[in-house]
Structures are given as C-alpha cells and as structure tokens.
Amino acid sequence: MKKELIISGFGGQGGLAIGKNLVEAGMAEGLNVTWAPSYGPEMRGGTANCSVVLSDKPVGSPVFAHPTELIALNGPSLHKFEAGVQPGGMVFVNSDVVTDTVSRGDVTAWYIPCNRIAEELGNPKVSNMVMLGAYVAATRILKQETIEEMIREMFTGDKARLVPLNIQAFHRGMACIG
Amino acid sequence: MEKELWKGNEAIAEAAIRAGCNCFFGYPITPQSEVPEYMSVHLPQAGGVFVQSESEIAAINMVYGAAGAGMRAMTSSSSPGISLKQEGISYLAGAEVPCVIVNCMRGGPGLGTIQPSQGDYFQATRGGGNGDYRTVVLAPSNVQETVDFVQEAFDIADQYRNPVMIVCDGLIGQMMEPIEWRPVPRRDLPPKDWAASGRKGRDHHNVINSLYMAPEDCDRHNQHLEEKYAAIAENETRWEEVDCRDADVIITAYGTPARIALTALETLQAEGVKAGLFRPITLWPFPQEALRRLAERPNVKAFLDVEMSSSGQMLDDVRLAVEGRRPVRYLGHAGGVMPTVEEMTASVKAVLKEVQ
Numbered sequence: 001m002k003k004e005l006i007i008s009g010f011g012g013q014g015g016l017a018i019g020k021n022l023v024e025a026g027m028a029e030g031l032n033v034t035w036a037p038s039y040g041p042e043m044r045g046g047t048a049n050c051s052v053v054l055s056d057k058p059v060g061s062p063v064f065a066h067p068t069e070l071i072a073l074n075g076p077s078l079h080k081f082e083a084g085v086q087p088g089g090m091v092f093v094n095s096d097v098v099t100d101t102v103s104r105g106d107v108t109a110w111y112i113p114c115n116r117i118a119e120e121l122g123n124p125k126v127s128n129m130v131m132l133g134a135y136v137a138a139t140r141i142l143k144q145e146t147i148e149e150m151i152r153e154m155f156t157g158d159k160a161r162l163v164p165l166n167i168q169a170f171h172r173g174m175a176c177i178g
Numbered sequence: 179m180e181k182e183l184w185k186g187n188e189a190i191a192e193a194a195i196r197a198g199c200n201c202f203f204g205y206p207i208t209p210q211s212e213v214p215e216y217m218s219v220h221l222p223q224a225g226g227v228f229v230q231s232e233s234e235i236a237a238i239n240m241v242y243g244a245a246g247a248g249m250r251a252m253t254s255s256s257s258p259g260i261s262l263k264q265e266g267i268s269y270l271a272g273a274e275v276p277c278v279i280v281n282c283m284r285g286g287p288g289l290g291t292i293q294p295s296q297g298d299y300f301q302a303t304r305g306g307g308n309g310d311y312r313t314v315v316l317a318p319s320n321v322q323e324t325v326d327f328v329q330e331a332f333d334i335a336d337q338y339r340n341p342v343m344i345v346c347d348g349l350i351g352q353m354m355e356p357i358e359w360r361p362v363p364r365r366d367l368p369p370k371d372w373a374a375s376g377r378k379g380r381d382h383h384n385v386i387n388s389l390y391m392a393p394e395d396c397d398r399h400n401q402h403l404e405e406k407y408a409a410i411a412e413n414e415t416r417w418e419e420v421d422c423r424d425a426d427v428i429i430t431a432y433g434t435p436a437r438i439a440l441t442a443l444e445t446l447q448a449e450g451v452k453a454g455l456f457r458p459i460t461l462w463p464f465p466q467e468a469l470r471r472l473a474e475r476p477n478v479k480a481f482l483d484v485e486m487s488s489s490g491q492m493l494d495d496v497r498l499a500v501e502g503r504r505p506v507r508y509l510g511h512a513g514g515v516m517p518t519v520e521e522m523t524a525s526v527k528a529v530l531k532e533v534q
Contacts, residue, residue: 034353060438061442
C-alpha cells in the first residue's frame with residue numbers, strides 16, 4: 001500500500017496543514033511517511049503545494065510526478081497537476097473556489113464545497129478539515145479515530161475549545177463521500 | 179524508541195545541540211534559515227551561544243575564534259553563503275581547528291535559485307578555499323541520517339582537528355519525516371590541550387594560526403596534514419550498496435537523487451531490469467576502492483551517475499574509480515530541478531541497451 005498525494009492551493013488555504021495532518025496520523029498508525037513542501041517566491045500570495053507519501057514500506061522518493069491522488073484547493077492547482085494523476089486515481093476539488101471540472105474520465109473526481117460547509121459551521125478556517133475528511137473517507141487510508149485523536153492532541157490549552165469544531169468539519173467532509 | 183516528526187533543518191539544529199554544540203554563528207538564507215532560527219531559540223536555553231552575524235564571512239570567522247578556544251562551534255548556510263565562507267574554511271583547515279559546517283545546497287552558480295541542487299560537490303570535495311586541504315564531507319540522504327551525521331560530525335571534527343561539512347540539499351532541509359533520536363556512538367576524544375583558552379599554568383601560550391614564515395615549516399605542516407588526511411581516508415570512508423550483487427547497471431548517486439533512485443530500483447525490478455545503487459556517504463573521502471571493486475565484477479555492465487548538477491561533478495570521482503573498466507553515463511538537472519523516477523528508469527534502460 002502506497003499513497004502519493006499532492007495537495008495544492010493558495011497560501012493560507014491550509015493545504016500544507018492537510019498534508020501535515022495526514023503524515024502525523026499516518027505515523028500514529030505505524031506507516032512510513034514523508035512530507036515535502038514546494039518552497040519558493042510563489043508561496044507569498046501564490047500557489048503552495050506539498051507532496052505526501054504514506055506507505056507500509058520505507059519511503060524511497062519523497063517527490064513524484066504521478067500522484068495517486070490530487071487535492072486541488074484552487075483552479076491553478078487543478079490545471080497544473082490534473083494531467084499527472086495516475087489513471088484510476090482520485091482528484092479532490094474545493095468546488096467553492098474551483099469553477100472548472102475535472103476533464104479526465106479515468107480518474108474519480110470529488111467536488112467538496114469546503115468553504116460553504118466551513119461557513120455553515122461558523123469558521124472559514126476549518127475548510128481544510130472538511131477536505132481532510134473527504135480524503136480519509138474516500139481513500140480509507142487512515143482510521144477516522146486516528147484523525148480525531150490527532151485533532152484532540154493538536155488543540156490543547158486555550159485552543160482546546162476548537163476541538164469539537166474541527167472534528168465536526170472533519171465529519172462533514174467525510175459525509176460528502178457517497 | 180518512539181518516532182518523532184521533524185523538519186530537516188530543525189532536526190539539524192536539534193541534533194547539534196544534543197551533540198554538545200555550544201556556539202552557533204549564522205546568517206539567514208533560503209533554504210536553510212530554519213537552522214539558525216531554531217538555534218536562536220533553543221541553543222541559549224541549552225546554555226550555548228547564538229549569534230546572528232552581520233554576514234556569512236563574519237559567521238565562519240566567529241566559528242574560527244570560538245572553536246579555536248575549544249568550543250564545539252558550528253555554522254550553516256546555503257550555496258552562495260558557503261561560497262563566502264571559503265576563506266575561513268581554508269584558515270580553519272590550515273590551523274587544524276575542528277568545527278561543523280552545514281551546506282543546505284541550492285541552485286547556482288551565483289545566486290541561482292532557492293530550490294534543491296548539488297552543484298557544490300567540487301567546492302566541498304576539492305576545497306573552495308586556497309591551499310592543499312581537505313574537509314570531511316558527509317552526505318545524508320534522509321532526515322534520520324542527517325541527525326545521526328550531525329551528531330557524529332562533531333566527534334569526527336574533534337578527533338582529527340579538522341572541519342567537517344554536512345552537505346544536504348533544500349529538499350532534505352525542508353521536508354518532514356519521522357526520526358528516532360537514537361544514541362549515536364560517541365568517540366574517545368583527545369583533550370583540547372591545543373585550544374587558545376587561557377594559559378592555565380602551562381609553560382607556553384597556545385597559538386591558533388595558519389601562517390608560516392619559513393617555507394620549510396609550511397611544507398612540513400602540509401606533510402603532517404597529508405598524513406592526517408590519509409588516516410581519515412583509511413578510517414572514515416563510507417558508502418552504501420543496494421541490490422548491487424547481481425545488477426547489470428549500477429546507479430551512482432548521493433543525497434536526494436540516491437533516495438529517488440530507491441523508487442526507480444523498485445520500478446525497474448518490477449519490470450525485470452537488474453539495477454543497483456552505489457551511494458557514497460562520505461563525498462570526501464570518496465569510496466574509491468569500493469566502487470573500483472564493483473566495476474571489476476563480471477555482472478556489472480555499466481554505470482549511470484545521477485546528480486542535481488548540469489553535467490555532473492561527482493561524475494569525475496566515479497570515472498576516476500571506474501578507470502574506464504565500464505562505460506559511465508550521466509543523468510542530471512541543475513538550478514533546482516530534481517531528476518524523476520521516470521527519467522532514471524528510462525536512462526538505466528537506455529544504458530543497458532547501449533551495452534548489450
């Protein structure tokens with residue numbers, strides 16, 4: 001089992017954080033993981049992306065041209081990475097930001113209204129947790145409980161009050177996958 | 179032991195503190211700025227001294243001063259900043275002052291790019307400063323190795339009274355990976371009775387200097403350095419061989435490309451192509467004998483050197499070791515572009531086709 005995932009969006013959309021959450025949770029489940037960010041001047045106000053590997057074997061290359069899944073949080077990310085996704089792979093689109101649709105027929109496309117759900121929950125910052133929920137539900141790569149536990153560990157002290165909101169956002173994302 | 183998730187650059191800084199580094203001097207430059215950033219917070223907490231210097235040149239000279247006084251001193255930078263440090267490194271090597279220097283390489287020449295590269299191999303292994311000198315050059319290819327090597331580097335430096343360089347690239351510095359803080363073997367080190375740290379009742383002053391007035395004295399000093407370098411080559415040469423036993427083609431690579439090669443080997447094996455990886459871990463001393471032995475094996479038909487460099491730098495050392503026994507081909511990119519698994523597998527197959 002090996003997942004090679006690219007998560008891409010505007011800086012501030014929480015794409016890099018989705019990747020960090022996945023590798024933290026993957027590590028908790030005993031998987032081998034790597035998280036490699038793109039870094040460059042384009043990150044300041046432009047597009048930021050990261051490459052994540054979750055594998056039951058030691059990870060060779062932490063970077064790759066053909067991801068098993070793509071999470072596109074904005075339009076430029078979909079255009080840049082869609083063509084590289086492995087046939088049979090999955091593309092997750094934040095449909096509140098991306099107006100285009102996935103043009104390929106050999107991948108499964110999921111359209112997740114991340115921003116709308118986050119606004120319904122009263123905090124636009126949790127839109128990335130919605131997408132995390134969708135990814136976990138569709139790939140079944142990680143256990144729901146592992147992510148919930150990680151969210152509890154992530155927000156402690158004053159921030160502990162954010163735990164229910166983030167878990168709710170995660171669940172709403174999971175529910176988007178039919 | 180429990181695994182922890184660490185970013186390469188922060189892990190470098192933490193590893194140095196755990197190794198007893200008590201002086202760090204640095205200047206920010208992408209993609210290594212997290213090293214001084216982490217040090218600025220955590221080294222003073224551990225009782226050490228952090229100085230953000232006014233330039234890279236100042237930083238390496240602060241290392242010269244602090245290490246000359248017997249401290250465990252370190253500096254880090256990325257390619258253009260390491261260029262600025264070369265004069266200091268030559269002085270440190272000449273005066274036999276131990277220290278650790280980290281180069282988190284980026285694209286060049288000049289300011290180049292901020293993305294991962296390996297264009298500083300010549301500078302690291304041939305000596306970017308003047309004179310006949312060597313630095314020990316360790317090239318980790320993942321975050322675990324990086325933290326292990328940083329800790330060991332201080333002992334190697336102290337044992338031989340010589341600068342030790344860790345060369346990684348921007349990817350290793352920026353990526354996050356689980357690591358274990360496993361105990362690194364500590365060496366039995368001689369006392370620093372040469373340090374300029376006060377006379378302490380001795381009958382002489384210790385002097386840290388690389389200047390000689392008489393050419394004969396400087397010649398003798400160079401011979402002494404040469405003997406030291408021979409001992410380092412004898413004791414410290416390291417490399418790794420993966421699936422070389424019955425390989426038709428051997429990929430030679432270090433750092434990130436060696437890691438990408440591991441995935442290429444999996445792909446090739448699935449297609450029935452027998453390929454192996456020879457990974458130098460010390461770039462100097464280069465594992466010349468080990469590579470020569472490999473070139474003499476009947477199963478090995480050719481080598482493919484892969485680097486993040488336009489026309490290859492380690493390639494020279496590979497060719498010197500192979501000595502024309504087998505064809506050596508090259509695959510590489512410069513300027514911050516990384517070779518892909520697909521390029522590597524295609525190149526291995528092309529090389530194999532050429533020799534069959």
